[in-house]
Amino acid sequence: QVQLVEYGGGSVQAGDSLKLSCTASGSTSIIENMGWWRQAPGKGREHVATLNWGSVVRADYRDSVKGRFIVSGNNAEKTVSLLMTNLKLEDTAVYFCVADVHLWRILSNPNYWGQGTQVTVST
Helix, strand or coil: CEEEEEECCEEEECCCCEEEEEEEEECHHHCCEEEEEEECCCCCEEEEEEEEECCCEEEEECHHHCCCEEEEEECCCCEEEEEECCCCHHHCEEEEEEEECCHHHHHHCCCEECCCEEEEEEC
16 A cells, blocks of 8 residues: 655645645555646546656646646655646645556546645635
């Protein structure tokens, strides 16, 4: 099993920046992908940004956060962070750290989830 613990989150104003961090523990040697999903009030969960530590590190972002969010991480330590800049009202959501063995699965339905951390953006 893999356990994920998120740090960060909170309430900010539109245009501000915020950083989320996550650390994995347990059977982490199997993990090749880590990143972030989110769930806004009344909506389903959606992919935000993820890293794949293959032969070449690959980052994937949802279109609405490209140019504003940066995902980074350390494969050896199994940590991942999300730097969110120029936050918008529509970024308000619970953000989940996610991990998986497979790239295809972390993009569609990750196997491992953290407990989630709230990010609230207001005017």
